[in-house]
Amino acid sequence: MFTLLLLFQGGGSALVSFVPMLLIIGVFYMLLIRPQQQRQRKLQETIKELKAGDRIVTTGGVIGVITSVKDASFLIRSEKSILEIARTAVAGIDEEVKS
Numbered sequence: 001m002f003t004l005l006l007l008f009q010g011g012g013s014a015l016v017s018f019v020p021m022l023l024i025i026g027v028f029y030m031l032l033i034r035p036q037q038q039r040q041r042k043l044q045e046t047i048k049e050l051k052a053g054d055r056i057v058t059t060g061g062v063i064g065v066i067t068s069v070k071d072a073s074f075l076i077r078s079e080k081s082i083l084e085i086a087r088t089a090v091a092g093i094d095e096e097v098k099s
Helices: 002-011 014-048
Strands: 055-058 063-069 073-078 081-086 090-093
Touching: 014 090, 055 073
Parallel strands: none
Antiparallel strands: 055 063, 055 090, 063 073, 073 081
8 A cells, every 4th residue: 555655756766756647648549549440440441342333421521422433533423424533532332313
């Protein structure tokens, strides 16, 4: 008990003073960084699997149907327009179905 009091009163080594900082970094990694990396990895896999006829949403909010797949881009049809977008501009697959 007495040694614990000394550690918390500044009598401990420099390593003990870094433990709270390491815990904070670990919590941030587990709560923020790791889930974002998993979402990004899943999005990249989804983009690789896209094909003509898939309905997508771009990062700019444009919703369209893929008409052609190229190496670095897609041609999409959105209402009355045909747009060429980069693969990196895809935010996800549009799950909403028009009735």
